[in-house]
Amino acid sequence: MREADMFGVVELGDLAGLSGTATTVVEPGFIVQPCGSTAELDAYRALRRATFVAEQGLFAGTDQDDIDDDPRAVVLVATDRDGTVLGGVRLAPCTAPDLGWWAGSRLVVASSARTSGVGPALVRAACAHAESRGVLRFDATVQKSNEQLFTRLGWIRRGDVEVAGTTHVAMYWPIDRIERLVSSTKAMLAGVLAPLRAQPLGLGAKGFRGDDGVPVPGSDMIAACDAIIPSMVDRDPEWAGWCAALVNLNDLSAMGAGAVGMLDSVGAPTQSRLTRIIRGLANASAAWQVPVLGGHTQAGVPSSLSVTALGRTSRPVPAGGGSVGDRLTLTADIEGEWRRGYHGRQWDSSSRRNSGELTAMATFVSRTAPKAAKDVSMAGLAGTTGMLAEASGTGAVLDVASIPKPDAASMGEWITCFPGFAMITADRPGAPTAPSGPALSAVCGELTDIPGVALRWPDGITTRAVTSTVTGLGEA
Numbered sequence: 001m002r003e004a005d006m007f008g009v010v011e012l013g014d015l016a017g018l019s020g021t022a023t024t025v026v027e028p029g030f031i032v033q034p035c036g037s038t039a040e041l042d043a044y045r046a047l048r049r050a051t052f053v054a055e056q057g058l059f060a061g062t063d064q065d066d067i068d069d070d071p072r073a074v075v076l077v078a079t080d081r082d083g084t085v086l087g088g089v090r091l092a093p094c095t096a097p098d099l100g101w102w103a104g105s106r107l108v109v110a111s112s113a114r115t116s117g118v119g120p121a122l123v124r125a126a127c128a129h130a131e132s133r134g135v136l137r138f139d140a141t142v143q144k145s146n147e148q149l150f151t152r153l154g155w156i157r158r159g160d161v162e163v164a165g166t167t168h169v170a171m172y173w174p175i176d177r178i179e180r181l182v183s184s185t186k187a188m189l190a191g192v193l194a195p196l197r198a199q200p201l202g203l204g205a206k207g208f209r210g211d212d213g214v215p216v217p218g219s220d221m222i223a224a225c226d227a228i229i230p231s232m233v234d235r236d237p238e239w240a241g242w243c244a245a246l247v248n249l250n251d252l253s254a255m256g257a258g259a260v261g262m263l264d265s266v267g268a269p270t271q272s273r274l275t276r277i278i279r280g281l282a283n284a285s286a287a288w289q290v291p292v293l294g295g296h297t298q299a300g301v302p303s304s305l306s307v308t309a310l311g312r313t314s315r316p317v318p319a320g321g322g323s324v325g326d327r328l329t330l331t332a333d334i335e336g337e338w339r340r341g342y343h344g345r346q347w348d349s350s351s352r353r354n355s356g357e358l359t360a361m362a363t364f365v366s367r368t369a370p371k372a373a374k375d376v377s378m379a380g381l382a383g384t385t386g387m388l389a390e391a392s393g394t395g396a397v398l399d400v401a402s403i404p405k406p407d408a409a410s411m412g413e414w415i416t417c418f419p420g421f422a423m424i425t426a427d428r429p430g431a432p433t434a435p436s437g438p439a440l441s442a443v444c445g446e447l448t449d450i451p452g453v454a455l456r457w458p459d460g461i462t463t464r465a466v467t468s469t470v471t472g473l474g475e476a
Contacts, residue, residue: 029116030086032125035075044077044088047108055111058164067092067105076125078109078118086113089122091130091138099400100136100411101457107142119146123153127173134344134410136400136455137463138173147171158461178453178465181416182383190472203473210391210473211319212251212375213311220314224251227306234303237273239339241280241305246350246420248309249288249362250375254319254423256366257311259288264295267304274299281307287350288358317365320391320476321372322426328385328396328445331364331436332376332422334406344413347406349420353438360437361421367434370425379470380416385424385445386453386470392426393475394447397454397462402444 035041045064052063067073073092077085087109094101104126109118130138141161142150147169151157158170189210196202197209204214213224226247233240245262252259264281268274274297285292290309336349350358365373374388382398389396398415405414421439426447433441445456453466 030078030080030113030118030121032076032078032121034129035077035088040077040079040085041075043085044075044108047085047088047110048106051108052106058166063106072098074129076122076129078113078122086110086116087118087122089126091126094139095401095458098410099458100134101139101400102130102133102135102137103139103141104130105140107140107146119149120153123150123155127153130173131175131177131412134412136175136177136412136415136465137457138175139170140172141168141170143168172463177412178380178382178416179467181380182386182466182470185379186383186387186471190474193473204476207318207320207476208316209320209476210387210471211476212254213257213309213316215316220312222252222255222257222311222313222316223308224248224255224311225306225308226251227304230303230305233268233277233305234273236339236341237268237276237303238280238283241277241282242284242351243280243346244305244307245281245284245288245290245309247375247377248307249284249290250421250423252309252311253362253365254317254373254375255311255313256315256317256369256373257313258363258366259290259309259311261291261293261310263308263310264292264297265304265306266295267298267301269300269302271299273303277303277305287353287355288362289355313366315369317370317373318391318476319372319374319388320393321370322388322392322394322447323371324394324447324449325429326371326426326447327429327431327443328398328447329370329425329427329433329441330376330381330403330422330444331361331425331433331439331441332404332419333361333439334404335438336406336420337408344409345417347409347414347417347419357438360435361439364434364436364439365423365425368425368427368432370427370431372426374424376419376422376424378418381419381422381424382415382453382455382465383470386466388424388426389447389451389453390469390471390474391476392447395450395452395454396445396447397450397456398445398465399456401458402442404440404442404444 052058075090077088089107091104144167155171161170203209213222228240333349339346339348376384385396452468454462455465456462
């Protein structure tokens with residue numbers, strides 16, 4: 001289908017419109033949107049009955065099923081200028097609870113509109129709607145005659161199946177949400193950091209290269225350093241100050257280190273913003289009972305914020321200590337809510353916790369002493385798992401149904417967001433896990449010999465979330 005069928009286009013002969021000449025706009029012949037009334041829903045179902053029951057004989061009497069009664073199901077309809085329903089499609093979760101695995105079904109187009117581009121438009125709209133809902137796997141079972149259409153639209157064949165005594169094709173829409181996040185946040189690291197590896201101990205001692213923190217040579221000290229992006233500092237200064245402490249203290253926790261202090265480097269254009277940044281950092285310092293020992297503060301400059309945290313442990317836990325067959329455990333604080341202004345990107349549970357709860361979570365890794373651990377960062381759970389696997393010289397698979405998550409977050413949002421407090425650990429099967437305070441722990445996968453990260457679904461099918469290594473830094 002040409003984009004003109006839905007949105008209207010400037011005709012090719014009117015390119016002079018770029019210089020001010022009047023242009024001709026082709027009005028769209030129809031629009032696709034969520035079903036907005038009982039009348040539209042009835043018209044869509046009548047089209048289905050006319051097509052699948054009367055015309056094709058796939059069903060006897062009715063084609064309605066349990067999905068029609070699922071309140072989570074979404075129906076998209078195509079209507080013309082007069083509001084006449086020309087076609088529709090439904091999509092719905094495949095599991096209860098919703099794991100981010102949805103399927104489209106009952107795609108139908110009125111016989112009078114089958115050459116007008118309605119069918120492809122409905123398929124495209126269904127894909128876009130599914131991805132907007134945080135879906136990670138989107139399937140469809142299509143009639144054999146429609147396989148070529150779906151293939152042209154980018155769908156991938158999984159295999160033949162039989163529906164109502166007729167051969168159909170199981171297909172899936174490739175969703176690259178996780179791969180795009182990994183590419184935008186971590187994929188450039190190996191190339192950018194290459195000059196630092198030229199020196200002895202560059203990027204850390206063997207076994208800890210590319211880790212959350214770094215053991216300071218000749219001591220039991222662990223150092224970690226993170227910066228907050230300037231736009232976040234400008235937009236939400238106190239939250240930025242809080243998060244600057246949070247991410248660094250999580251880095252120490254992931255290595256089993258007890259925090260002893262922090263150093264800050266803060267810049268802001270005004271004293272007011274500087275004060276708000278420091279207030280957030282001071283609140284975090286008090287909550288975790290970790291002092292800010294010193295640093296650098298400057299006004300009259302563009303916003304900037306970085307914190308270095310120092311901790312101690314005689315037995316640091318590396319990110320790259322895992323091996324094929326080790327079980328993966330996610331320990332996460334799933335209470336809380338999305339930070340205002342960061343829905344789907346930043347989960348806030350820590351700001352409501354008291355010092356005792358924060359300490360219990362912060363000491364979880366040191367008390368568990370797993371073979372490998374990493375705190376879930378801006379690369380999300382899947383990307384962070386990929387970094388742990390890469391550092392260990394392995395791949396990983398995550399069991400989607402076993403991942404603990406908040407009810408308020410879709411699975412797609414949860415495994416690609418910054419979750420506040422979350423640790424992914426790897427250890428031998430059956431290894432004990434220490435109590436984690438208010439956080440929840442669940443075994444949710446294992447390390448494998450296939451690079452990258454796969455998602456394993458309840459029906460046994462696996463999909464690729466990360467196709468290869470995350471950072472390119474290789475085995476630690």
